[in-house]
Amino acid sequence: MSAYQLLYLDRIPPHAAVNEAVSIAKRRGHAGISGMVNGVLRSMDRGRSELTPSRIKLDDPIATIALRHSYPEWLVRRWADAYGYEVAESICEAGNRSPHASIRVNPLQGSREELLAELGEAGLEAKPSALAPAGIVVESGGHLADMAGFLSGRWSLQDESSMLVAEVVNPSAGMKVLDCCAAPGGKSAHLAELMEGKGKIWANDLHVHKRELIVQQTERLKLRNVEAITGDASTLGERFAPESMDAVLLDAPCSGFGVIRRKPEIKWTKTEGDIAEICAVQRKLLESVCGLVKPGGTLVYSTCTMERAENEEQVAAFLKDHAEFQLDPEWPEELLATFREAGLIEGSFEGQLQLLPQHYGSDGFFIARMSRVR
Ligand SMILES: C[S@@+](CC[C@H](N)C(=O)[O-])C[C@H]1O[C@@H](n2cnc3c(N)ncnc32)[C@H](O)[C@@H]1O
Numbered sequence: 001m002s003a004y005q006l007l008y009l010d011r012i013p014p015h016a017a018v019n020e021a022v023s024i025a026k027r028r029g030h031a032g033i034s035g036m037v038n039g040v041l042r043s044m045d046r047g048r049s050e051l052t053p054s055r056i057k058l059d060d061p062i063a064t065i066a067l068r069h070s071y072p073e074w075l076v077r078r079w080a081d082a083y084g085y086e087v088a089e090s091i092c093e094a095g096n097r098s099p100h101a102s103i104r105v106n107p108l109q110g111s112r113e114e115l116l117a118e119l120g121e122a123g124l125e126a127k128p129s130a131l132a133p134a135g136i137v138v139e140s141g142g143h144l145a146d147m148a149g150f151l152s153g154r155w156s157l158q159d160e161s162s163m164l165v166a167e168v169v170n171p172s173a174g175m176k177v178l179d180c181c182a183a184p185g186g187k188s189a190h191l192a193e194l195m196e197g198k199g200k201i202w203a204n205d206l207h208v209h210k211r212e213l214i215v216q217q218t219e220r221l222k223l224r225n226v227e228a229i230t231g232d233a234s235t236l237g238e239r240f241a242p243e244s245m246d247a248v249l250l251d252a253p254c255s256g257f258g259v260i261r262r263k264p265e266i267k268w269t270k271t272e273g274d275i276a277e278i279c280a281v282q283r284k285l286l287e288s289v290c291g292l293v294k295p296g297g298t299l300v301y302s303t304c305t306m307e308r309a310e311n312e313e314q315v316a317a318f319l320k321d322h323a324e325f326q327l328d329p330e331w332p333e334e335l336l337a338t339f340r341e342a343g344l345i346e347g348s349f350e351g352q353l354q355l356l357p358q359h360y361g362s363d364g365f366f367i368a369r370m371s372r373v374r
Pocket residue numbers: 162180181182183184185186187188204205206207210231232233234251252253254
């Protein structure tokens with residue numbers, strides 16, 4: 001713990017960290033132990049420039065990355081197979097950074113420019129998101145969820161990658177939209193904002209206790225066209241008439257490795273078997289909700305993970321069995337221009353995109369837009 005304090009934390013001066021460790025050692029053992037603790041920690045402090053993860057080098061590159069950044073080897077191996085060693089290491093590195101806060105502007109209650117000016121006046125370091133059209137990145141400031149602008153519904157707290165999903169659905173005012181796995185309701189609320197409060201969004205979640213989160217969110221934002229419902233998304237095909245929706249969003253339950261920055265424990269609690277299990281659930285949900293999309297309508301599938309099996313491979317398997325759907329590259333031009341500029345899209349765009357946490361310092365996310373052609 002003291003070595004960690006010395007090498008990774010910056011609020012405790014090195015001499016205080018060493019003294020504390022020595023006094024704990026004195027209490028727990030004999031004088032020889034405290035002398036050894038003192039010697040080891042002082043020499044670590046002196047040699048700290050040598051003690052960087054990049055100095056760790058084992059024979060096996062997977063084991064090296066896993067040890068350098070503290071990830072299980074099986075997970076590093078999956079990312080190395082999918083993206084190569086270099087990108088896999090960047091994913092691990094990015095997953096160990098602290099996430100920054102980001103705000104999504106409610107366009108029904110003001111513009112991004114107005115809010116940026118206000119946040120600046122309130123002493124917050126805020127700048128427009130380089131990724132999401134409605135996003136503001138807040139580098140420093142107080143407790144955002146206590147601020148008047150949040151409580152009165154002028155903005156929401158949401159990761160910048162999540163802010164892209166409703167933009168990709170790109171609904172028009174007056175449409176009928178089903179959000180199959182909606183709690184706590186961030187994307188449903190964003191859809192409602194983009195629809196200017198006109199039309200209808202059914203925001204469904206499996207868990208009854210999570211319905212309240214959706215209701216709280218839409219009430220705070222003063223959005224009246226969202227109905228929060230509960231049920232297993234695999235039964236939504238029975239609840240709604242076939243081909244009754246202009247757009248269906250399946251923001252699927254997933255392995256969640258894109259949010260390791262916020263939930264670091266998942267790298268140790270999830271197993272490879274969990275990925276296979278969740279893939280089967282995702283496939284079942286896709287099968288049961290796709291029939292609700294009307295011909296000419298849109299199906300958006302998203303996850304907060306970088307697992308190919310849950311993302312590109314899942315979509316490819318679905319499309320193979322559903323000739324009535326095609327990947328749809330008609331994403332908002334503003335988004336495509338952003339991704340082209342960042343080199344994330346080269347050449348022609350298919351209609352699906354994998355964001356990695358190192359790209360923009362936002363969550364790892366996958367989004368596929370499909371249209372029903374018949
Ligand atoms: C990725 S989260 C959704 C986040 C949400 N779309 C948002 O933007 O706030 C996935 C959600 O799926 C729900 N879920 C899991 N299995 C489900 C199922 N079979 N049917 C409906 N919802 C399910 C979970 O309760 C969880 O709230």
